[in-house]
Amino acid sequence: MRVPLIFVLLVACLPLQAQDYFLKQYEPYNEAIPSPETFLGYGIGEYHTRHDRIVHYLETLAEASDNAEIETYGFTHEKRKLVMLRVSEPAHLSNIEELQRQHLAYTDPKQSADPQADLPIFVQLGYNVHGNEPSSSEAALxxxxxxxASNHPVIQRFRREAVVFIDPTINPDGRDRHTQWANSYRGNPLVTDSQDAEHNEYFPGGRTNHYWFDLNRDWLLAINPESRGKLQWYHKWYPNVVTDFHEMGSQSTYFFEPMKANGSLDPIMPRENYEDLNTLFGSYFSKSLDSIGSLYFTKEVFDGTYPGYGSSYPDLQGGLGLLFEQASSRGHAQKTPFGEITFPFTIRNQLVSSMTTVKAAVENKAMLRAYQKDFFKSGLENAANGRIGAYRVEEKYDKNRFKAFIDKLLIHEIEVYKDGEDAIVVPTNQPQYRMVQTFFETYETYRDSVFYDASAWSVANFYNMKYSPVRAVSRGEQITDTQGLYPVPAVPHSDYAYLIDWQDYNAPAMLYNLQSKGLVLSSAFKPFTTRVGGVEKSFTPGTLVLPVSLQKKTPKEVHDLILQAQETFKVPTYAVASGYHLKGVDLGSRYSRPLQKPKAAMLIGEGVRSYEAGEVWHLLDTRVHMPITKIPLRDFRGASLDNYNMLVLVSGRYRWNDSEKERIREWVAKGNTLITIAGGSEVAIENEWADVHLVEAEKDSTESVNRLPYGDASENIGKESVGGVILKIDLDLTHPLAFGYSHPQLPVYKNNEVWLKPSKNPYATVGQYAKNAHIDGYLSEKNREEFLDSSASLLVSPQGRGRIVLFADNPNFRGSWYGTNRLFLNALFLGNHIRVPN
Structure with missing residues (x-):
């Protein structure tokens, strides 16, 4: 291929040297193919490389060589490309669709496929899911x-016996945020002092994506476009081995699997995965790292219990997921107690592990193929031996939330069938049986009490789905797409009023849309029954009322705006001709209260938990289409709160002086609403804005202290933390914060130790943990006995004419808790009408 002129000029002008530190082992190279150093104009490790240049280099490789092809599998929130470079020998690439067809036969239990067949193994090298863990993307180059480009016999064998898929940057938005930081503060000479700005990013840092989500937790939840694109790619290829490269604290060395023992008592992944295959591949990594003198450790930390990591999701798809953790230079070079750690050194370890992964996969092709084939076969066998034939899920009232849940099943290739108008069945007898288990099974007993992350992930509970196991399976029409599912009829014209169903997940978005178009709506704070199209119909508290005569637009303009909003949000809407109702309150009742358009702000910045702040931002941006002003703490002193009627405070360390604290108190007292989440509720209590108290452990001054082994301290302390558990609360369905719910019991997610005392005011405790509240996940006996049974999940505390809504739990966790989002949105849209009676 003709080399672009820019490369000729670059090579002519720069005295570039080959980077033997990385490349010498695999000489000779095809001189017609530019090296990363030639392309970039600097050696790998000298600077951090922007994502666009990484993509351009891989595109250049695909143009320059018949050994590579590149595809785009998606785009990030910030519209950066997500690409996959496919590398193999030309004969394989020209026949890739046939190889793909043969490979997928191993994932289909109905097909016979010989593990000994002469078929290249599929290896996927995935890099840089955390943007400020940058060494792996450089290793990807x-x-x-x-x-x-290498013509070394070992690499020629790799191309002959494998198809390698290289995903250079799973989180481009976060990576570029960190790249800009590290390069901006790079010194010359390099500054290795750990206190230098280069090594200490400001909020929110580069770890997360655009909305500050941790994409390494998103494989199961599939909320972000980066993850959805990757999952759609994954289920086209089902690679046999998948890598997941990370970085950790600078004081560490290097980690590769095996991990610590799986926390589940009876893991749903086959034992062969986390014992045999991990141990086998671990022996390869130890030899390779020994050969270059790198220190490492295994088995001590990290666990693959949660199925939503890049290193655990493949384990539930017949593949082998592999985690690597490299001590980070947090910039270009940094001093540590063990000496200086440099960016090139961190890159080399990741490169060595990359090449070793391909080597181990190629040399164990038959074993990996047999494992993949047996994985899906054993899934069907397990399903047949179980007592559950299917899970039946029913949702009568909120079809948009139901569709979101069905979409989540479908993206994981789980088979779903209709069961009447309001229900679906998910059979267990299907190749994705283990993913069905992941969505529906709950657990209470565990082998280990300390988890690296969440110990509960039954996705059906995230969506507040009412489901039950059934023995017999009655499969109706298969659902393969949510487009057109549960259509909503267009509302007919009315000259009197329209009613909008507040039980629908998208109703807040439709409300904000209509408010933004200048329409005035109210909410019915009591139930009623009226006639719609000549048929008697009941409406629940929260139902939106849009009276036509009170608008500043013509009846036709009002109808057109409602039709546009209904087309976008698919919310059931009804035309009525009279305000006189058969039962309950009438439309002109004092219980029909006009709604204030939310003008929301949220405090962010150093000390604030970016995950929780990002979840609020993401919810309002992507689902409600409502702006929220993000005020940095550094600017709070000069910021005016008078522009807002809602303020959100998530977990964090807020260092205010007394006057700043008083500003917030006075702002709330004027009639505004402060919404606090998890640790933010502790802040409201500590500053005495809210007349609420925390539950404290009982102390017995006479109790003696038992002597315990020092070596068990971290485990004993760790088991009392609440890493992630699903609990059940009892809701007061008459409270505005609970409007839209049809059942008083609701699953919530708790991953903190914020335990709120129920209010002394009998009307202020909106949600309290139910008797036998545990649904899923590990919770210590101490937490159950001393905290859970005497705590509330959701409270309201008055402050002057305003109020503080205090969440003990996170209603927006990881963008996935559709079931509790409504509590938060009710606080935003209905909060100004909440009065706490004395």
Whole structure:
């Protein structure tokens, strides 16, 4: 291929040297293919490389060599490309669709496929899911160059016996945020002092994506476009081995699997995965790292219990997921107690592990193929031996939330069938049986009490789905797409009023849309029954009322705006001709209260938990289409709160002086609403804005202290933390914060130790943990006995004419808790009408 002029000029002008530190082992290279150093104009490790340049380099490899092809599998929130470079010998790439067809036969239990067949193994090298863990994307550039350009016999064998898929940057938005930081503060000479700005990013840092989500937790939940694109790619290819490269604290060395023992008592992944295959591949990694003198450790930390990591999701798809953790230089070079750690050193360890992964996969092709085939076969066998034939899920009232849940099943290739108008069945007898288990099974007993992350992930509870196991399966029409599912008829014209169903998940979005178009709506704070199209119909508290005569637009303009909103949000809407109702309150009742358009702000910045702040931002941006002003704490002193009627405070360390604290108190007292989440509720209590108290453990001054082994301290302390558990609360359905719910019991997610005392005011405790509240996940006996049974989940505390809504739990956790989002949105849209009676 003709080399672009820019490369000729670059090579002519710069005295570039080959980077033997990385590349010498695999010489010779095809001189017609530019190395990363030639392309970039600097050696790998000298600077952090922007994502666009990474993509451009991989595109250049695909143009320059028949050994590579590139595809775009998606785009990030900030519209950066997500790409996959496919590397193999030209004969394989020209026949890739046939190889794909043969490979997928191993994932279909109905097909016979010989594990000994002469078929290349599929290996997917995934890099940089956390944006400020940058060494792996630099290693991706080197891995791509070696696999494409090297003529070394070992690499020729890799191309002959494998198809390698290279995903260079799973989180481009976060990576570029960190890249800009590290390069901006890079010194010359390099500054290795750990206190230098280069090594200490400001809020929110580069770890997360655009909305500050941790994409390494999103494989199961599939909320973000980066994850959805990757999952759609994954289920086209089902690679046999998948890598997940990370970085950790600078004081560490290097970690590879095996991990610590799986926390589940009876893991749903086959034992062969986390014992045999991990141990086998671990022996390869130890030899490779020994050969270059790198220190490492295994088995001590990290666990693959949660199925939504990049290193655990493949384990539930017949593949082998592999986690790597490299001590980070947090910039270009940094001093540590063990000496200086440099960016090139961190890159080399990741590169060595990349090449070793391909080597181990190629040398154990038959074993990996047999494992993949047996994985899906054993799934069907397990289903047949179980007592559950299917899970039946019913949702009569909120079809948009139901569709969101069905979409989540479908993206994981789970088979779903209709069961009448309001229900679905999910059979267990299907290749994705283990994913069905992941969605519906709950657990209370565990082998380990300390988890690296969540110990509960039954996704059906995230969506507040009412489901039950059934023995017999009655499969109706298969659902393969949510488009057109549960259509909503267009509302007919009315000259009197329209009613909008507040039980629908999208109703707040439709409300904000209509408010933004200048329409005035109210909410019915009591139930009523009226006639719609000549048929008697009941409406629940929260129902939106849009009286036509009170608008500043013509009846036709009002109808057109409602039709546009209904087309966008698919919310059931009804035309009525009279305000006189058969039962309950009438439309002109004092219980029909006009709604204030929310003008929301949220405090962010150093000390604030970016995950929780990002979840609020994401919810309002992507589902409600409502702006929220993000005020940095550094600017709070000069910021005016008078522009807002809602203020959100998530967990964090807020260092205010007395006058700043008083400003917030006075702002609430004027009639505004402060919404606090988890640790933010503790802040409201500590500053005495809310007349609420925390539950404290009982102390017995006479109790003696038992002597315990020092070596068990971290485990004993760790088991009392609440890493992530699903609990059940009892809701007061008459309270505005609970409007839209049809059942008083609701699953909530708790991943903190914020335990609120129920209010002394009998009307202020909106949600309290139910008797036998545990649904799923590990919770210690101490937490159950001393805290859970005497705590509330959701309270309201008056402050002057305003109020504080205090969440003990996170209603927006990881963008996935559709079931509790409504509590938060009710606080935003209905909060100004909440009065706490004395």
């Amino acid at each position: 080197l891995s791509a160059y070696i696999l494409v």
